[in-house]
Amino acid sequence: MSKPSDLVQGTLDLLVLKILALEPLHGWALSQRLKQVSGDVLQVSDGSLYPALHKLEQQGWIQAEWKPTENNRRAKFYSLTRLGRRYLEREAANWERISAAISGVLRLTEV
Amino acid sequence: MRLEHWVYTIPLRLRALFHRNRLNAELDEELRDHLERQIEFNRAGGMSPEKARLVALRQLGNPALLRDQTRATWNWNGLEQFTHDLRIGIRTLSRTPGFTLVAILVMALGIGANVALFTVVRSVLLKPLPYSDPEGLELIYEADPGHPHVHPWLPVDAGSFWEWQRSTQSLAQMALVSPFQGYNVSGEGGKLPEVVEAAWCTHNFFSLLGVQPTLGRSFTPDDDRADAAATAMITANFWKRRYASDPTIAGKTIWLDAKPYTIIGVLPSTFVYSGAFGGAADQIWTPVRHEAPASLLHTYGDHEFLAVARLAPGVSLATLASRIDALQKQIKSAHPEPAVHPGAIGRTMLDDAVQDYKTPLYALLGATGCVLLIACMNVAGLLVARAASRSKEFAIRAALGGGRMRLIRERLIESLLLSASGGALGLLLAWAALGWLVHARHDMNRVEAIHFDGMAAAFTLAVVFLCTLFSGLISAHGSLRGNILGGLQEGSRSHSGGRSRSLLRRLLLAAEVGLTVVLLVGAGLLLKSFKHLRSSDLGVPVDNVLTLHFELPGARYKQDDQKFAFFDQLIARVRALPGVSSAGLVSAAPGEGWSGDDLMSIVEHPPLAKGQGLDFMLRGADPGYFSAIGLPILKGRTFTEDERGKRANVVLISRGAAQQYFPGEDPMGKHLKMIDEGGVWTIIGVVGDVRWHVAQPPYPTLYWPIYGNGYGFGTVVVRSAHDVESMAVPVQKIVAQLDPDLPVSNVMTLREAIGKSTIDSEFDSILVLAFAIIALVLAAAGIYGVLAYLVTQRLVEFGIRLALGAQRSTLLGHLLLDGLKPALAGLLIGLPASAAVVRLIRSILYETEPLDLVVYGAVTGLLLFVALAACFVPAWYASRLDPMRTLRTE
Numbered sequence A: 001m002s003k004p005s006d007l008v009q010g011t012l013d014l015l016v017l018k019i020l021a022l023e024p025l026h027g028w029a030l031s032q033r034l035k036q037v038s039g040d041v042l043q044v045s046d047g048s049l050y051p052a053l054h055k056l057e058q059q060g061w062i063q064a065e066w067k068p069t070e071n072n073r074r075a076k077f078y079s080l081t082r083l084g085r086r087y088l089e090r091e092a093a094n095w096e097r098i099s100a101a102i103s104g105v106l107r108l109t110e111v
Numbered sequence B: 001m002r003l004e005h006w007v008y009t010i011p012l013r014l015r016a017l018f019h020r021n022r023l024n025a026e027l028d029e030e031l032r033d034h035l036e037r038q039i040e041f042n043r044a045g046g047m048s049p050e051k052a053r054l055v056a057l058r059q060l061g062n063p064a065l066l067r068d069q070t071r072a073t074w075n076w077n078g079l080e081q082f083t084h085d086l087r088i089g090i091r092t093l094s095r096t097p098g099f100t101l102v103a104i105l106v107m108a109l110g111i112g113a114n115v116a117l118f119t120v121v122r123s124v125l126l127k128p129l130p131y132s133d134p135e136g137l138e139l140i141y142e143a144d145p146g147h148p149h150v151h152p153w154l155p156v157d158a159g160s161f162w163e164w165q166r167s168t169q170s171l172a173q174m175a176l177v178s179p180f181q182g183y184n185v186s187g188e189g190g191k192l193p194e195v196v197e198a199a200w201c202t203h204n205f206f207s208l209l210g211v212q213p214t215l216g217r218s219f220t221p222d223d224d225r226a227d228a229a230a231t232a233m234i235t236a237n238f239w240k241r242r243y244a245s246d247p248t249i250a251g252k253t254i255w256l257d258a259k260p261y262t263i264i265g266v267l268p269s270t271f272v273y274s275g276a277f278g279g280a281a282d283q284i285w286t287p288v289r290h291e292a293p294a295s296l297l298h299t300y301g302d303h304e305f306l307a308v309a310r311l312a313p314g315v316s317l318a319t320l321a322s323r324i325d326a327l328q329k330q331i332k333s334a335h336p337e338p339a340v341h342p343g344a345i346g347r348t349m350l351d352d353a354v355q356d357y358k359t360p361l362y363a364l365l366g367a368t369g370c371v372l373l374i375a376c377m378n379v380a381g382l383l384v385a386r387a388a389s390r391s392k393e394f395a396i397r398a399a400l401g402g403g404r405m406r407l408i409r410e411r412l413i414e415s416l417l418l419s420a421s422g423g424a425l426g427l428l429l430a431w432a433a434l435g436w437l438v439h440a441r442h443d444m445n446r447v448e449a450i451h452f453d454g455m456a457a458a459f460t461l462a463v464v465f466l467c468t469l470f471s472g473l474i475s476a477h478g479s480l481r482g483n484i485l486g487g488l489q490e491g492s493r494s495h496s497g498g499r500s501r502s503l504l505r506r507l508l509l510a511a512e513v514g515l516t517v518v519l520l521v522g523a524g525l526l527l528k529s530f531k532h533l534r535s536s537d538l539g540v541p542v543d544n545v546l547t548l549h550f551e552l553p554g555a556r557y558k559q560d561d562q563k564f565a566f567f568d569q570l571i572a573r574v575r576a577l578p579g580v581s582s583a584g585l586v587s588a589a590p591g592e593g594w595s596g597d598d599l600m601s602i603v604e605h606p607p608l609a610k611g612q613g614l615d616f617m618l619r620g621a622d623p624g625y626f627s628a629i630g631l632p633i634l635k636g637r638t639f640t641e642d643e644r645g646k647r648a649n650v651v652l653i654s655r656g657a658a659q660q661y662f663p664g665e666d667p668m669g670k671h672l673k674m675i676d677e678g679g680v681w682t683i684i685g686v687v688g689d690v691r692w693h694v695a696q697p698p699y700p701t702l703y704w705p706i707y708g709n710g711y712g713f714g715t716v717v718v719r720s721a722h723d724v725e726s727m728a729v730p731v732q733k734i735v736a737q738l739d740p741d742l743p744v745s746n747v748m749t750l751r752e753a754i755g756k757s758t759i760d761s762e763f764d765s766i767l768v769l770a771f772a773i774i775a776l777v778l779a780a781a782g783i784y785g786v787l788a789y790l791v792t793q794r795l796v797e798f799g800i801r802l803a804l805g806a807q808r809s810t811l812l813g814h815l816l817l818d819g820l821k822p823a824l825a826g827l828l829i830g831l832p833a834s835a836a837v838v839r840l841i842r843s844i845l846y847e848t849e850p851l852d853l854v855v856y857g858a859v860t861g862l863l864l865f866v867a868l869a870a871c872f873v874p875a876w877y878a879s880r881l882d883p884m885r886t887l888r889t890e
Helices: A006-022 A027-038 A046-058 A082-110 B002-018 B020-044 B049-060 B063-073 B077-095 B097-126 B158-167 B205-209 B236-243 B294-298 B317-334 B349-389 B391-399 B404-440 B454-480 B484-492 B499-535 B560-576 B625-629 B655-661 B724-738 B750-757 B759-793 B795-803 B808-844 B853-879 B883-889
Strands: A062-068 A074-080 B137-143 B172-185 B194-201 B231-234 B253-256 B259-266 B284-287 B306-311 B343-348 B545-551 B580-586 B597-602 B614-621 B633-636 B650-654 B671-674 B680-687 B701-705 B713-720 B745-749
Touching: A006 A027, A006 A046, A006 A062, A006 A074, A006 A082, A027 A046, A027 A074, A027 B020, A046 A062, A046 A074, A046 B002, A046 B020, A046 B049, A046 B063, A074 A082, A074 B020, A082 B002, B002 B020, B020 B049, B020 B063, B077 B097, B077 B404, B097 B349, B097 B404, B097 B454, B097 B759, B137 B317, B137 B349, B158 B172, B158 B294, B158 B317, B172 B205, B172 B253, B172 B284, B205 B306, B231 B253, B253 B284, B306 B317, B317 B343, B343 B349, B349 B391, B349 B404, B349 B454, B349 B499, B349 B759, B349 B808, B391 B404, B404 B454, B454 B499, B499 B759, B499 B808, B499 B853, B545 B724, B545 B750, B560 B580, B560 B713, B560 B724, B580 B625, B625 B713, B650 B655, B655 B680, B655 B701, B680 B701, B713 B724, B724 B745, B745 B750, B750 B759, B759 B795, B759 B808, B759 B853, B795 B808, B795 B883, B808 B853
Parallel strands: B194 B284, B231 B259, B614 B701, B650 B680
Antiparallel strands: A062 A074, B137 B306, B137 B343, B172 B194, B172 B306, B231 B284, B253 B259, B545 B713, B545 B745, B580 B614, B580 B713, B597 B614, B597 B671, B633 B680, B650 B701, B671 B680
16 A cells, blocks of 8 residues: 555645634544544644644744643643735635545546 | 734744753643543543553653753744854954954944044033933023123123022022132142132021032031121132141131132032033032121122022923013113113023023034044945845745845845944043043043943943944945846856945945035135134234133231232332343133123213113223233323322223224313212323234223232233243242232133133034044045945946047046046035034134135035045046056956
């Protein structure tokens, strides 16, 4: 079986943004949600989420905040910024355009 | 978008820079939190604790690697890139040390001059006075709006002041001060006798300013009475100098004018009184009601004082001034004598101290600003030229994907390096310049407030930043505009190098030349004004004349006979000195100042209306004065030896007085009557006009015998064939023999005295001239640079043209014209700009019109000459080319 392709790696940002657009989450919850929604198609190790999250934060697309959670603990919650929301919309549209084009091409070759 | 981006990311960047440890800790905590949650999750799924932990760790991946990868995303990337660019910049600049050195020096000059001037302007003009709550302090003057030719700010008489003080108690506290007094301090305990400048003040003066003595106490109402014991306060300087900071000084005795005074307090070293009428050098302060004669304390006609007011909360200066103005009008109607002034005006104490320096200092600041702008343009021009020679490199880098921003950043960093080094050097220059200025201009009010402080440093940083942006962006704009590929194509065979680029440099040059013209015109006008001032005719020959001033203390010289005896012996011994060709005595020598005036009427004329009078400036003189100073007696005779004491009722008047007060008649034998005090004097002669101040026109003057008429002071005037300075010591020795306790002051030649009163003008004109010359050199270098660059760019073109038979002289003319164009454009901008700008310095020009055609003509000529000279070298080089060699090198 081939490794998760570069294409998938590159779209990790997009997925993270999309999930965070629904509600602010901390890292672990995000990783769980990612597994839930993508099934096992995306083999993302839990850890690789963090460089991605920090990069998005540095770019100003998401922001982080420490909030208390159950049992007297606290966790770093990530949420989308307005900038990130706009970026997400743009990138999602791009993605749809490209994937539509690619699947169109693929269908062509099948005929 | 951009802005919002920064809003989100700047705090993160700052944290990444300054709180790296906390960020690391937070990352650890985040990962730990993840792990714990995963372990819990795994255990909830039924795993053993051990297994749950192992699985969670496996799922997470290598934590060390994770941390590294994450940290890489928040690396302080900008800084890293910046240091990288900085290294490249330093390397590029050090490859051309000549260029770098010149650029840094140019920047240092511009920045240094600006920092120095900024510091002076801020310290002198803007910094609050060293009193508590100085904003509420005002000076009230009298005014005579009906006589606009009179100085607008007139000192105050005590009579009016007491009335002001009484009726404005709800608006302000007021204090009276007379800062132009002086004492002979007698020698005691082996110290030398000396003359010190001093001030009288009311007892509330220091408490009004909020000044507390560092030793002893301040004046109380009990000190400030005519029958009180004599008391004095001394300044910290005087205390240090004369008493070696004696901590037990309070209560000791000082002998002033041969009378004992008790020193009750020492003023703090920060205290200085600097007003428009001087006072910064006052070292002894005494209570006015004890010191001033009773008549002076009650008159409305003798203006020996200044009024200081501290406004009550909520009261404005305008309110107070208009109240006092109304009051003064009432006083005038109650006392219609001519010497009583009909109005009053006020200004803040700070304005009072520095008003006279505002125009010159702002003019100088403007000049340094121009120099800096020119320096920036020059550096920008140099950078553009360098960029032009590297255009192929830039084109290749751009073609290989080098970001445009990156290229711009490199230009900016180059100019930052130049500006910052220039700034550092400039800071040193400014520091040295300020040291020199404080030394050279200690006559200036508030010069003691000049300090190099944090604001100066902040200003330097701001200037460096602006210079960086200015020259960096211009050069970036010049080198990166338009099609980058064009650089490659154009560069492949440089037949006629970049037109657009040289256009930018020409525009810069034209602006440079324009600014230079403004500076040159300003400098020319100030120099001309200074020259007029220096050559203005005092009315007497000024070479080889020495003056020495002395004041006989009234306590020791009570009788007229004692004074006459002193005068007689002094003048006889001075005349007998070998080398002295003539000597005389006068109350105030030409150029020595106003020194008193009074109103007279002419007995033979119809009586004047009440409140009218003819104003004469008063001078006491001895019979030999006129010949000693070289003042021609136009009519009549000088005094005789026995016209003294009760027989001293004869006067000579100046030609101006004769023309003004005796139009079309002979003043000889007429009689003058003093309006206030009576007494009649017979006119026995007419003498030439002299100036009482170099920059002021002669005033109608009256000379009467110094033997009598109340004189207890005088200026010895000594004329010698040569080396009159060498007479100073022998004359002082004579004074010391006559009275060992009597100090001599203002020992200087007439020339020195003129120099002293023209130092302002000299200072301003020489500084502006220096700046103008710097600007001219920079502009010339700029013109030379542009043309030299153009010539090297177009060598092949010239080679071809010469090979095809072009005349060398045509080529030379063509190139000269090319180089002169920016200079001509600059002149076209600069001349009208100068005409507009120099109006601002009209007030410091003496007998010089702002539109002086000679100056404008000279500036135009000089500029064209310099521009031509700067163009000539490269043009000549181009016209001497060997076409074959040039074509081969390509």
